[in-house]
Amino acid sequence: MFLHNLKYEFLTAVRTKDLLIWMILFPIILGGFFKFAFDGIYEKTTQFSTLKTAVVDEADDKNFRSVAESLSAQEKPLLDIVYTDRDNAKKLLNDGDVKGIIYTGKELSLSVAENGIDQTTLKFFVDKYNLRSRVISRAAQSDPQSIEKVAAALSEETDSVREIPLTEGNTDNAIQYFYNLLAMVAMFGSMTGLHISNVNQANLSALGARKNCSPTPKGTGICAALIATYIIEILCMLLSVTYLRFVLGVDFGDKLPLVYLSAALSGTVGVSMGFFIGSICCLSENAKTSISITGSLLLCFLSGLMISDMKQVMARKLPWFNKINPAAVISDSFYCLNMYSDYRRFTEKIVTMFILSVVFALLGFIMTRRKKYASL
Amino acid sequence: MQVFKAFLKVVKKNMFTALVFTFVFISIAVITAHNEDRSSFEAVKIDLTVFDEDNSAESRALTGLLSEKYHMVDTNNNKDDIMDMLYYESVDCVVIIENGYSEKLAAGETEGLFSTYHMHDSYALVIMEQYLNDYASTVKAYTLAGTPLEEALKNTAQDLAVETEVNMESKVSGGNDDYFEYYNYMPYIIISAFLSLLCPVLNIMERRDLRYRTNCSSVRPATYTMQIFIGCAVVVTALWLLMVGVGAGIYGMASTSREWLAVLNSFVFVLISTAISVLVASLTSSKNIITLITQALGLGMSFFCGIFVPQDMLGSSVLAVGKFFPAYWYIRLNNMLRGSTLLSAEKAALCFGIQAAFVVAIVTVTLLIRRMKYNSVKVMA
């Protein structure tokens, strides 16, 4: 009886083509987008470009000129300097021809017109220069002979900080987006979970009524539907991971089998959640669909899908929520696997997922348990 | 106005969905607008933990300096706790002043003075490292000049305390920055909410049997289309006003001309999104496919065009692709208006113009598709 049900649940699920297409296409499309977008970020933040800068040298600062010359001599110079007067510099800045204006004087000062990475880089440069000139002038007062040594010490590449790695995993921040993408795919699995109660409840569909008239106990039918949906969703999740890992080359760390395990389990969380939403009796199918989509989106948003530091904000403001937000738990499980060498946190996440999955499914069962309806 | 009335009734039936969407998206926008600390020149608030393993006068001097400048957080000195604190960003950076710090400093060595723990690369980390390196090299410079260590430390502290003056040239106050931040997320809200409301409603109105029946009636197809159009316009305007209203409720009415331009910008985007919705509804009637398109378009566009990740962080190839999406131009204009990039009349006009061109292009494509699709029943698109 059960196997018979399972077989046909499977058949119907596989033949619900548009849902299946979307379950598979969605991670492929968005994964591709993410890959493309975040590779771009990497390129931008690691390779700075030469910045066009206007210098208003009213103080006729020889020191600055010599520093500037030595900078320009480098193979990929930091600054491309235009010496000009105050008015013209402003015009250049306002036309967007230069990124900033450096004014010489007792100390360098900087004018910019925008807020961005280029401008921050300029500020770093000016900071460094000012510090240097301050130190040199002070040192010159106490011991004019030492200026050269001092200057040399200041120009030396200083490497006083040693970074102690905490993890052997992939520390690229962008990977978070892929974790969250997987969490989102899992959460959208709730759409497939929705139909389970739909086709098994007499008050929701004619099919449900027919099934309710048969001698097959309702629990059996729902179980079969749930398991078939789990299997399909798990396959979708595994496919997503495979695609991200082997087609897009996303580095999930060295524990790939456990990544697959985690993905599979996350699929069941989504389906159970959808089953639970579907069991809420007083809502129309449309309402349930929109609740499961927007709910999934909101949970994913709070776990950092759109703004990556959202999860940290939540951790600070609502720490308990991160621990039960399915999307956050799912993405954390991948994260823990990548970052931590021990499995304590990972196990914790896996157990949480399992509990979420079971609780949602149980609640769904309880709500669909009713066998008679006040109205159809 | 029968068709129009029916349209509104169908919308009313589907309103719950739309409101859920709008509510969720607006809360997303509001939450993010509030949490943004995209700090370029404003002092970054860094949460810092220092483990002083040297515990000398020199190291304490540095610790004191750091605690003045940054926010100090207590963390247990074991790796697990540190990882947790770092992971949840309760602390941005953990600095260890290594044993032997004072001797090395006196000897003019800079290498191996500090160690840091961190989870992933962050802006805070870069600033921290820069600061420690500057500190070390400055102290070294002073000692080389023969300054006694104690005085060298004092001088260094003074020198590092001076901040470079940065002027925002021609920084016109665009108005309340949160206001623009809210509008920054508008394209995502608008396109997602519109697609998820208008597509199902249009699909119902265009359902084959209903369409056939209306075609048999005495309503002229042009009138029919016009009424549908008016229906869309009413619904879309209502939703847009709701979004603008929520913005005004939280951040106050637009008061500067730039803020009004931001509102106008969002209206142009409303037109684009409406056109896209009609286009999508003409292409497919499968709910699942519509959801797929909504999510892929909403999220994809947001990442490519600088809604979630600022445009200046995106690589040139990404931006090159982004230019083919209307939201790119929307965001560009919004960035100009808020004053994070330069505003010029021509550039603003260009952004408006390109968005308008998108509307025209999408409407044209839609008309073509509908002509082909309904050709057999001779329906005016």
Added chain:
Amino acid sequence: MENTVVKIENLVKRYGDLIALDHLDLEIKKGEILGLLGPNGSGKTTTINCLLSLLSFNKGRIEIFGREMSPTAYDIKKNIGIIMQNVAVFDELTVYENIDYFCGLYINDKAKRKGYVEDAIRFTGLEDFVKFYPKKLSGGLLRRLNIACGIAHKPELIILDEPTVAVDPQSRNKILEGIQQLNRDGATIIYTSHYMEEVEQICTRIAIMDKGRKIAEGTKEELKRMIKNTETLTIEIIGLTDADRAAVAGLPHVYDTAYDGSKLTVYCSGGKHNLIRILGLLQEKEISFGRVYTELPTLNDVFLEITGKALRDKEE
């Protein structure tokens, strides 16, 4: 009482203030085809849903095969076949798969099931369409599939809730013959419909419902006897005077007359020789007349008279 298949006692179902079933009693004997007639909203479908334990009810008792029906009475459900008003099949499954699926909910044995499914396909004449998906079927075929899904497991009690809505005459005849065949094979059948001629054609007993109550029950002959009208006479007469019409109305057994200028309709209740008597009167008064028709009451008359002629537009 062993040959009572269904017994409904004192069934009450309320939707808020609306009373859907008002102390309904109904009994169905083995081998019967019971026609459940009633206007829209009279409670036919509600009765069936209560019978199937899909709906909760406020009062009353339902027994099927001598045992109380409940949602978990699987051994009872095993012997019931249900054909719903709405087509309830999976769009994603083919004709064969649909029948096999639903049959499989009743019959575990695979080999046995295969035979049953094939029987059902033959029975409904769907042999040429086994690989089709429901979306590709015409309305009549779809209804037949709907029926096949309900009867494949050879149930003893078959409930058909308006199975012939929107079906062409060929398909309808096929369906009706099928139902009679099932009955001959031993199944007890409950059949609801608005189509009087269908009910008249196949049902051995008829219950008429209105406003949640059973207002009449019996064989069609019994029902026809229950109503006032036993004969309707129509006579073509030009220029009948009111006095003459009154004379006709005054005849014994005539309870009503109608005249539209060219046709006189006379409604008689009971009695014999009504026609002779009227024609005698006409001759006597030297009134010339054209053609004469006489009609016996149909179930339609019964239905209309019992339930009233006002238009029913309440949704069920």
